[in-house]
Amino acid sequence: MKFPRMSIEAEAPEQLGYERIRSNLTESSVRDRSLRELAVDLSDLPLAYTDHMGHPGLRELVATEAGATAADVMLAAGASSALFMTAMALLEPGDHVIVARPNYATNIETPRILRCRVDLLDLEFERGFALDPGRVRALLRPDTKLVSVTAPHNPTGVAPTLECLRELADITATTGARLLVDETYRDLCFAEPLPMAATLGEHVIGVSSMSKAYGIPGIRLGWVMARDPALMNQLLCVKEQIGICGSVIDEAIGYHAYAARAQWLPENRRHLQAQFERVRRWVQEEPLLEWVEPGGGCVCFPRIRADAGIDTARFYRCLNEEHGTYVGPGHWFEQPDRYFRIGYGWPTADELELGLAAISQALRA
């Protein structure tokens, strides 16, 4: 089994060096917070191995929201690790898998690495990047092991309706396939958040983390939630192979941050709403771009109009080198580079303003 390096990670801003970036529009999260802001005192925390499933109090908190129990939640080192462990627990070479594209790269790469037969469910700009249950039905086979979607979606920010998710859950239930919903951006829905995926059926798996809405990706804390004891046991087997248990420090901080979510999330939403309005005005006034307006998350995925005659390589060179502004180019998501992702939750209002102006200038360079 060989692991290729994913360009979204190889070209990530932390790999490039933050000091080279004036306006960072690559991030898909709210601004990072410091330990001081969280005001958590860990001085007396015993640095011991911890519960292999993860901090029981945090698992209980996460589960309660879904009317589940702590036994239905396993903590992992971020949603990325949760996705990897889910794939390792469920999939074998040759298994048939349906995965939405574009997507956060791990969702597509891990089944490929495991040599599954991957059918890509291509989400198209012209169809509003919408998940179409009819197309899932058409791709589904009696032996399909897994259908994998992301809601709200990265990189487009498009949020499926509850009816759509329910339909996917019903369709997969008919053949015995599992439905995996990467709900890492769920807490950043503009409207009422979608229900946690694991509430949609025992064959539905939800994956999420504290990286995006809580602004603490550096503690590497996410989870898998499913109301299926056999799957949870399989996941535990995988996790123990990788690292026995999670980091007791990360889990203590995560517990503290999750317990304060009622305070943080509304604040984040207000910030995101203001930033989103700014981006929306800018796109409306920028004739060289078009987009599908997002319904959640903190990212959008505009594209350069096909008839604009823009040399995309020159656009990125100018944007990066002359303006110190970075966005997520289309190839991070297996899309042409005339698409790019803008993360508008992480920058300050001034940085966002600077970055949007830089994009307009680089398009005309």
Ligand SMILES: Cc1ncc(COP(=O)(O)O)c(C=O)c1O
């Ligand atoms: C949809 C989605 N899932 C999972 C992840 C992984 O995030 P983390 O491992 O920090 O929780 C990301 C990160 O960008 C993402 O966008």
